[in-house]
Amino acid sequence: MTTAPLLTGLARTTRGSGPGLLLAHGAGGGIEANYGPILDGLAAQHTVVGVDFPGAGKTPQSRTPLDADELADQMVAAADAEGLETFAVSGYSLGGPVAIRLAARHPERVTALILSATFAHADTRTDLAASIWQQLYESGQHTLLAGYLNLMAPSENTLNTHTPTQIQNAAEQLASDIPPGTADHLDLVRRIDVRTDLAHITAPTLAVITTADPLISPALQRHLATGIPTAEIAELPTGHLPFAENPQQWLKLITDFLAQH
Numbered sequence: 001m002t003t004a005p006l007l008t009g010l011a012r013t014t015r016g017s018g019p020g021l022l023l024a025h026g027a028g029g030g031i032e033a034n035y036g037p038i039l040d041g042l043a044a045q046h047t048v049v050g051v052d053f054p055g056a057g058k059t060p061q062s063r064t065p066l067d068a069d070e071l072a073d074q075m076v077a078a079a080d081a082e083g084l085e086t087f088a089v090s091g092y093s094l095g096g097p098v099a100i101r102l103a104a105r106h107p108e109r110v111t112a113l114i115l116s117a118t119f120a121h122a123d124t125r126t127d128l129a130a131s132i133w134q135q136l137y138e139s140g141q142h143t144l145l146a147g148y149l150n151l152m153a154p155s156e157n158t159l160n161t162h163t164p165t166q167i168q169n170a171a172e173q174l175a176s177d178i179p180p181g182t183a184d185h186l187d188l189v190r191r192i193d194v195r196t197d198l199a200h201i202t203a204p205t206l207a208v209i210t211t212a213d214p215l216i217s218p219a220l221q222r223h224l225a226t227g228i229p230t231a232e233i234a235e236l237p238t239g240h241l242p243f244a245e246n247p248q249q250w251l252k253l254i255t256d257f258l259a260q261h
Helices: 031-043 068-081 095-105 124-138 142-152 164-175 182-191 195-200 218-226 247-260
Strands: 002-005 011-015 020-024 047-051 087-092 110-116 205-210 231-236
Touching (some): 011 031, 020 031, 020 068, 020 095, 031 047, 031 087, 047 068, 068 095, 087 095, 095 110, 095 195, 110 247, 124 182, 142 164, 205 218, 218 231, 231 247
Parallel strands (some): 020 047, 087 110, 205 231
Antiparallel strands (some): 002 011
8 A cells, every 4th residue: 555645635545456446535644544444355356546535634725715626636635646547436414425526527537436335415414413523523522422423323233232321432532533624624514515416426326325324325326326327325324434334245235336337
């Protein structure tokens, strides 16, 4: 695996060989945080290139508000730097609308699109969840924020396999790992809207619906999928953390789809 900066200061992680696969991560996450458990599996058949958004991974925090077009173009720049003329794109959570914008802006480059636990725009419920997340981060109450994320991200079944003490300990550990760009990511979650792009997506698309997701409702995920003419739907019975709750099944859904396209 190599990690290298782009000219603009965005860091990229490259692993494996074969057809290209770009990864776009979620708010308050990063390539390693959101795709780490399945990176080796993805890289077994693909040249995987993941770009850490500003304030995540090894990428410095942005001095200006994040822009979906710029992030999409930076992902293409990362592909260019790795010599990939065409590539599939996998977008998780916030990475989903960024991946959609990329596919709409550069349709000739995208061979397939995989959208997991994601949305085309933040509805009222999602905006409220993101607003509380953002305010807790900006207030410095990071342990409380981590507790909120432990409530809002895993499925109810997964959460209830842990004791309150275990959840508190997990929150204390998570609090120290929250990336500095979190508030910027959440600001973009609340602003981004790619609904007008959906009808223009021509690449084969798989929408992975996390059916027990407390953060991004399955209904909002399905609404995205119905707007893309080429979209197929696969259900994954997890909360918002497929990489933590069922990484092998998530990996299989992605790799099986890519093998067909």
